[in-house]
Structures are given as C-alpha cells and as structure tokens.
Amino acid sequence: MAILEALLGAAGFECHRADRGGVANLFARWGKKGANRSFGFNGHVDVVPVGDLAAWTQDPFGAAVVDGWMFGRGATDMKSGVAAFAAAAVDFVQDTPPDGAVILTITGDEEGPSVDGTVALLDWMARNGERMTACLVGEPTCPKTLGDMMKIGRRGSLTAWITAYGVQGHSAYPHRARNPMSALVRLLAALEAEPLDQGTAHFDASTLAITTIDCGNPATNVIPAKGNATVNIRFNDCHSGASLTAWLQEKADAVALETGVRFDLRVSVSGESFLTPPGVFTDLVAKAVQAETGVMPEASTSGGTSDARFVKDHCPVVEFGLVGQTMHQVDERVEVAQIVRLKAIYTRILQDYFA
Numbered sequence: 001m002a003i004l005e006a007l008l009g010a011a012g013f014e015c016h017r018a019d020r021g022g023v024a025n026l027f028a029r030w031g032k033k034g035a036n037r038s039f040g041f042n043g044h045v046d047v048v049p050v051g052d053l054a055a056w057t058q059d060p061f062g063a064a065v066v067d068g069w070m071f072g073r074g075a076t077d078m079k080s081g082v083a084a085f086a087a088a089a090v091d092f093v094q095d096t097p098p099d100g101a102v103i104l105t106i107t108g109d110e111e112g113p114s115v116d117g118t119v120a121l122l123d124w125m126a127r128n129g130e131r132m133t134a135c136l137v138g139e140p141t142c143p144k145t146l147g148d149m150m151k152i153g154r155r156g157s158l159t160a161w162i163t164a165y166g167v168q169g170h171s172a173y174p175h176r177a178r179n180p181m182s183a184l185v186r187l188l189a190a191l192e193a194e195p196l197d198q199g200t201a202h203f204d205a206s207t208l209a210i211t212t213i214d215c216g217n218p219a220t221n222v223i224p225a226k227g228n229a230t231v232n233i234r235f236n237d238c239h240s241g242a243s244l245t246a247w248l249q250e251k252a253d254a255v256a257l258e259t260g261v262r263f264d265l266r267v268s269v270s271g272e273s274f275l276t277p278p279g280v281f282t283d284l285v286a287k288a289v290q291a292e293t294g295v296m297p298e299a300s301t302s303g304g305t306s307d308a309r310f311v312k313d314h315c316p317v318v319e320f321g322l323v324g325q326t327m328h329q330v331d332e333r334v335e336v337a338q339i340v341r342l343k344a345i346y347t348r349i350l351q352d353y354f355a
C-alpha cells in the first residue's frame with residue numbers, strides 16, 4: 001500500500017488513506033473530483049494464507065521468477081492485477097491526460113471478512129463527495145487463456161445455520177422422545193428435493209449445498225435433544241436473500257408441524273446476486289480485451305463472490321483480469337509477460353472510455 005501511495009502520488013494522483021478497523025485502504029484520484037467521466041479500478045492487496053509452506057517450491061513472499069513465471073502468494077490474486085492497473089493509470093494520465101478522472105480504490109480486506117475494505121472505501125467516498133462513473137475490478141477472471149472470460153455479475157451467497165430442538169430419550173423407546181435428527185434429515189431432504197430454479201438468461205441455476213450435519217452425541221442409546229446443520233446457497237437473480245430466507249422458514253415450519261420438533265434458523269447473506277446488464281460498458285471492455293488478445297471474452301456470472309458485489313451499488317461494474325488457475329494454491333504464480341499484456345488491455349479500456 002505504501003509503494004502504491006508513493007508511486008501514484010508522484011504521478012499526480014491525490015491519495016487518501018481510508019483505513020478502518022485496522023485495515024489499510026487507499027483511494028487515489030487523478031483529475032477533478034466529481035468529473036462526469038470518472039473511471040475507477042478496484043482491487044485488493046491482501047492475500048489468503050500460505051497454506052502448506054513445505055509444499056512450496058519457492059518462497060511464497062520472494063517473488064522469484066523462474067522460466068518467466070513469478071511465484072508468490074497473491075501473484076495472480078491479485079497483486080499483479082493491481083500492478084497492471086496502477087501502471088496503466090499512471091502512464092495513461094501522463095501520455096494522454098483525459099478530460100475526466102481516473103480513480104483507484106485498493107483495499108487490504110477482500111480475502112478476510114470484507115467489512116472494512118471496499119465497503120469502507122465506498123463509505124469514505126460518499127462522505128467526501130467522490131464518485132466513479134464506471135468501475136473495473138481487476139480480479140483474475142480467465143479460466144484458461146488471457147481474454148477468455150470477464151464477469152458481468154455474480155451469484156449471491158446465503159448461509160443458514162439450522163438448529164433442531166426435540167426431546168431427549170432412550171433409543172429403545174423412541175415414541176417417548178422426539179428425535180431432532182430425524183426431523184433435521186427430513187428438512188434437509190425437503191430442501192434438496194427440487195432444484196431452486198433452471199437458471200436464467202445470464203446465470204447458471206442456483207445451488208444448495210448441505211455443508212455440515214452435527215450432533216456430537218457420544219451415546220448410542222440416547223436420542224439427542226438437539227441437532228445442527230448448515231446449508232450454503234449460491235443463488236441467481238430469481239431469488240434474493242430475503243426470499244430464500246422466507247422459503248427456508250416455510251420448509252422448516254412444515255417439518256416442525258409434522259414432527260413436533262422446533263427449528264431455529266440463523267441466516268447470513270454475504271452478498272445478493274447482481275448483474276451489470278450487457279450494454280455500452282460491457283461492450284467497451286469486451287472489445288478492448290478482444291483487440292489486445294484476439295479473444296472475445298465470455299460474459300460470465302460464475303464463481304464465488306468478489307468486491308464487485310459492493311461496487312455495484314455505486315456504479316456499473318465489470319471484472320476482468322489474469323488467468324486464475326493457481327489462485328489460493330501452493331506455488332501460486334503468474335506469467336510475467338501476462339502482466340504486461342494485462343496492462344495493455346487496461347490502457348486500451350481507459351483510452352476507449354475517455355475517447
């Protein structure tokens with residue numbers, strides 16, 4: 001973050017730290033505040049843990065280059081993306097000063113709880129009258145070759161913690177007990193019984209995964225009083241966090257009525273689904289990618305969540321970046337030549353946006 005601040009400051013960017021809750025966040029703007037055309041880049045410099053250090057063939061924080069590949073935690077996700085858009089922004093405003101503003105929002109909390117990261121930056125921007133009119137998130141988006149995929153939206157994610165309360169008893173006399181595990185199994189089966197939807201124009205079908213079923217009962221002859229399960233739902237634009245919460249509650253109520261077991265639901269929505277509808281901005285990004293790589297990127301909404309889920313409330317947002325094959329893995333690495341090509345793509349996006 002200090003390197004970026006020094007680099008961008010020297011290039012004429014106005015830099016502000018929007019740190020919050022111990023997280024470092026950097027806002028940098030070249031050009032006038034509130035300009036009608038204010039193009040933004042968003043990215044993160046925090047990384048996931050190294051994992052099995054002994055399995056790495058290179059120092060995960062050494063940035064060693066071997067046969068044209070740079071090794072390191074964050075090499076693809078996403079320090080190289082940040083480097084590429086910072087370099088593109090610096091050269092662009094120097095070579096062809098645009099009529100407008102170029103804004104960089106860089107956070108240190110994307111891989112973590114994401115509470116004091118991009119959200120804090122957007123809060124800071126709102127308080128200080130700063131805005132972006134379009135934003136590109138530089139996450140790695142390409143599955144195989146540079147240029148093959150951009151993201152124009154993301155599915156939402158909801159986690160539900162379900163607790164079933166029954167009546168404890170002797171397993172030889174189940175009629176005197178009320179088994180919460182039986183009710184839980186019935187409820188989970190009901191949740192999985194039918195697909196949530198068939199997918200939509202821009203989204204795959206929503207999915208529901210049972211991620212854990214727990215009871216912790218060490219006795220084989222005791223029906224437990226309580227059981228827990230967790231489900232995670234990745235949902236498209238057929239649903240919202242609220243509609244799915246209501247659906248879960250309805251299913252739980254039905255099983256509770258049949259079994260007499262009471263259910264408690266605790267739900268957390270880490271992001272709603274969103275879509276930047278294909279149009280001028282998505283076309284601009286796609287054409288710039290095609291011009292530089294010869295590949296027309298697929299406009300996808302697949303994968304996990306990203307900070308684009310916060311940016312979408314601020315302005316139209318598209319994600320495009322490196323090939324992400326080794327992200328979060330041991331020996332995460334990036335082909336150095338690809339960073340240079342990514343910079344060229346970002347530069348062309350800037351040129352076309354301000355043309």
Ligand SMILES: [Zn+2]
Nearest residue numbers: 077078110139
């Ligand atoms: Zn990332």
